[in-house]
């Protein structure tokens with residue numbers, strides 16, 4: 077006999093509706109919402125909404141990130157309620173929901189960008205914060221427009237193999253390689269508080285780095301990960317963003333292709349998933365106002381390696397947003 081979705085046994089804590097209980101309904105059964113959390117229409121108050129943007133018309137190389145949201149959701153079935161490394165229960169300390177996907181026009185990038193901005197603004201009327209699953213990196217621009225409309229210019233901490241501050245591709249201004257240049261030009265970012273982490277690989281020219289600096293970004297390249305260690309990278313981030321509201325953008329290609337093959341513009345020499353997850357725990361100390369996770373392209377994935385890494389990245393984002401009753405554990409090197 078089938079149980080209606082609304083009657084599924086859920087873990088409920090202090091009025092917060094959590095995951096479908098995996099001790100009663102096997103985690104490979106039941107709804108494919110993120111982490112088997114309730115849909116937005118199943119609860120009244122929302123602290124954080126996880127929302128998908130299935131859009132990949134802005135890519136410069138391999139397409140397929142439009143299937144990212146569904147893949148990350150499917151790969152998130154194994155996430156459990158307690159995060160011991162961060163010492164938080166992200167679904168018990170705040171109401172997290174899955175808001176479904178923002179439907180966008182795959183044939184018209186500017187229309188899609190307007191739709192993402194409108195969808196994010198509407199959701200931010202109900203939810204305090206969004207964790208958005210892309211989709212290619214083009215979507216960071218409209219998401220930053222929506223966040224800046226609420227908080228003013230934000231410090232952007234951007235994990236990526238790529239700078240994504242290039243100007244145009246084939247004359248196109250809105251692509252996955254250009255969102256942070258457009259955001260900086262539009263005054264959406266605080267130019268004294270932005271940072272890329274994990275960049276690597278060939279650039280078009282030295283000028284790329286000059287332009288990038290002028291647009292407000294400092295860089296912690298991937299190669300510095302070994303020398304700085306997790307603690308050193310977290311300190312660099314804290315020093316750069318200070319008390320500012322922070323927007324976190326994670327392109328899954330910041331991970332080495334060994335840890336995230338399922339992406340469209342892979343570059344050798346990236347972070348391990350252990351390093352990335354540990355650095356993300358440092359965001360518990362910051363004023364994290366929103367986050368995105370982009371560029372998961374499942375057709376190049378194997379055994380859900382990329383999907384699982386991505387679902388854990390989103391879990392750490394939600395953990396970092398979680399109100400705390402105990403001090404955050406020190407980030408271990």
Ligand SMILES: N=C(N)NCCCC(=O)O
Pocket residue numbers: 136137213238240252253327329341371
């Ligand atoms: N945002 C991502 N993933 N990639 C940007 C690559 C831009 C290029 O093809 O030069």
Ligand SMILES: [Zn+2]
Pocket residue numbers: 236237238327329330341371
């Ligand atoms: Zn990238």
Ligand SMILES: [Zn+2]
Pocket residue numbers: 213236238240252327371
């Ligand atoms: Zn990117």
